Amino acid sequence: MTQDQDYYEILEVSRDATAEEIKKAYRRKARTMHPDVATEPDAAERFKKVAQAYETLRDPQKRQMYDMGVRSGAGAGGMGGMGGMGGFSGAQGFDFTDLMGAMFGQNGANGRGPRPRVRRGQDALVRVELDLVDAAFGATKPIKIDTAVLCPRCNGQGGEGESKPEPCQTCRGQGEVTSVQRSFIGDIRTTQACPACDGYGTIIPEKCTECSGAGRIRSNRTINVKIPAGVDTGNRIHLESQGEVGPGGGPAGDLYVELVVAPHEVFKREGDDLDVVAKIPMTAAALGTEVPVATLDAERDEVDPEDASVTVTVPAGTQSGTRIVLEGWGVPKLRGTGRGKLGVTLLVQTPTKLDEGQKEALRMLAEMRDETHPEVAVQKHHRGVFGRLRDAFTN
Numbered sequence: 001m002t003q004d005q006d007y008y009e010i011l012e013v014s015r016d017a018t019a020e021e022i023k024k025a026y027r028r029k030a031r032t033m034h035p036d037v038a039t040e041p042d043a044a045e046r047f048k049k050v051a052q053a054y055e056t057l058r059d060p061q062k063r064q065m066y067d068m069g070v071r072s073g074a075g076a077g078g079m080g081g082m083g084g085m086g087g088f089s090g091a092q093g094f095d096f097t098d099l100m101g102a103m104f105g106q107n108g109a110n111g112r113g114p115r116p117r118v119r120r121g122q123d124a125l126v127r128v129e130l131d132l133v134d135a136a137f138g139a140t141k142p143i144k145i146d147t148a149v150l151c152p153r154c155n156g157q158g159g160e161g162e163s164k165p166e167p168c169q170t171c172r173g174q175g176e177v178t179s180v181q182r183s184f185i186g187d188i189r190t191t192q193a194c195p196a197c198d199g200y201g202t203i204i205p206e207k208c209t210e211c212s213g214a215g216r217i218r219s220n221r222t223i224n225v226k227i228p229a230g231v232d233t234g235n236r237i238h239l240e241s242q243g244e245v246g247p248g249g250g251p252a253g254d255l256y257v258e259l260v261v262a263p264h265e266v267f268k269r270e271g272d273d274l275d276v277v278a279k280i281p282m283t284a285a286a287l288g289t290e291v292p293v294a295t296l297d298a299e300r301d302e303v304d305p306e307d308a309s310v311t312v313t314v315p316a317g318t319q320s321g322t323r324i325v326l327e328g329w330g331v332p333k334l335r336g337t338g339r340g341k342l343g344v345t346l347l348v349q350t351p352t353k354l355d356e357g358q359k360e361a362l363r364m365l366a367e368m369r370d371e372t373h374p375e376v377a378v379q380k381h382h383r384g385v386f387g388r389l390r391d392a393f394t395n
Contacts, residue, residue, distance in 0.1 A: 007053035007066065015067070019058065026054040114175025114201025115193075117158070117165065118215075121148060121244035123253040130227065132264040133299045136331040138229035142222050143257065148244045149219045153210035156249015160209060165202035170194055175201035215249035225257055230272070230334030233261045267296055272340030273330045277347050280314060285348040288316030293344055295329050312344050320348035 008015050011025040029050045033043065040046070056062045126145050134141070150156050159165070167173040171194035178191045193199030207213035225237060236256050243253030261269070268275045278293050290313050298308035312324055323345045330340025354362070366372050 005049070007056055010049055010053040011057065013057075017057075019060075022054065022057050026050065026058075114171075114173065114197075115199045116248075117200045117202065118156075118248035118250045119246045120251050121216075121246035121253040123256060124243035125256045125258060127258045127260055128225070129260045129262055130231070131262055132267060132269060133296065134227060135231050135259070135261040136229065136296060137300060138231075138332075139227045141225050141227055143225050144220060144222050145255070146218065146220050147255075148216040149221065150245050150249055151208060151211035151215055151217050154208035154215065154249075156215040156245075158208055158211065158213040158215045158248060159204045160206040163204055163206035165200075165204050168194060168197035168201055168203050170196035171201065173201040175199045214247060216245045216247065223255075227259070228334065229332040231259050231261070232269075232271075232334070233259060235259045235334070264296075269331065271331075272333055273343065274340065275343040275345065277345045278312065279347045279349050280318070282348055282350055284314060285318040285320075285346070286316065288318070289314050295342060296331075297329075310342070314346065318346055318348065320346065322346045 008017070011017075011022060011029065013021055013025045017025070030047070033047045033050055056066050124145065124147050126143060128141065128143055130139075130141070151158075154160070157164070168175075171177050175194055175197065176191050176199065177194050178189050181188050181190070194201070197203050204213045208215075211217050223239075223242060225239070227237070236258050239255040239257065241252045242255035245252045266276060274296060276293065278291065280289070280291060284291070290311050292309045293312050294309045297303045298305070300308075310326055310329055312326070323343050326342045326344065328339050329342035332339050351358070363372075
């Protein structure tokens with residue numbers, strides 16, 4: 001780059017380029033030519049030229065003077081001979097905020113100005129464990145949560161008594177302060193949140209002694225949550241405006257209640273269906289019978305015991321592992337109407353304690369059936385039956 005190289009050529013833009021096009025061109029150059037990135041010996045000098053070109057063309061007045069042919073002999077490209085114009089590398093300086101935006105793809109003006117003191121609170125999440133009965137039929141549960149709540153002393157205002165926010169004298173209400181530091185490319189200006197007011201632009205002279213000016217405090221509270229019938233593990237209940245109260249007493253976020261259904265000692269749940277194992281005597285399985293099987297409804301306090309069981313017909317010759325499906329005795333559907341199924345797996349029990357009369361009766365039955373010396377036939381593995389039997393013995 002020569003000393004008198006045209007600024008438009010340096011940035012590789014046309015003379016009628018818009019301000020946005022000039023900014024984008026500068027950012028492209030900065031990503032590859034900044035001395036912290038480039039390795040060429042003249043990287044600092046080359047980037048200095050890029051910075052001079054950008055500082056000139058980004059400012060409408062300076063760009064107009066440049067287009068009119070006004071030049072300065074200052075090596076910094078500062079137009080220092082233009083009287084009240086000051087100069088690019090003098091009082092005006094180089095805005096480091098724009099450089100950071102160019103290097104990291106951020107908008108240099110993003111977030112400038114005072115930030116609001118009153119803001120919306122964050123959403124909160126709490127996990128609640130339910131038993132199967134409450135998950136299936138619904139319930140109202142008290143839930144304790146630890147969240148930020150409105151400060152009761154200042155009602156969210158942050159000030160003690162009549163103390164109200166006043167403009168910050170350090171930043172004059174701007175919420176940010178700018179410092180200038182000299183470097184090899186000229187004066188670098190950096191902008192940061194005002195340390196006196198934390199970027200709010202206002203200061204509370206006398207802060208609330210309860211919340212220290214935050215307008216909110218942390219507290220444990222209990223709310224009653226209605227659990228709909230048919231929920232399962234992973235379902236969430238959305239409670240609007242029950243989350244964290246925002247800074248400065250701002251509106252509360254939302255609360256999400258995530259449900260976890262604990263395993264049941266008798267019933268196994270699969271979606272809207274339930275499974276239960278019923279043990280029956282060997283004689284009942286051989287001869288056939290009808291047996292009452294308690295349903296999940298039996299654990300509800302408001303249900304009549306007579307309505308809490310279902311009669312299962314056991315056909316003669318039933319084998320262990322037989323599964324009988326009953327419609328409408330499962331879990332109520334969360335979305336829609338009706339209930340799932342109840343699967344009853346029958347487990348045939350072989351007697352282990354027999355008196356002499358019972359043993360003699362069984363010996364006579366074995367002789368009558370020619371089973372005193374049976375031949376065992378190994379059958380093909382049936383995963384469904386053995387799987388249900390395994391579950392029955394392990395539960």
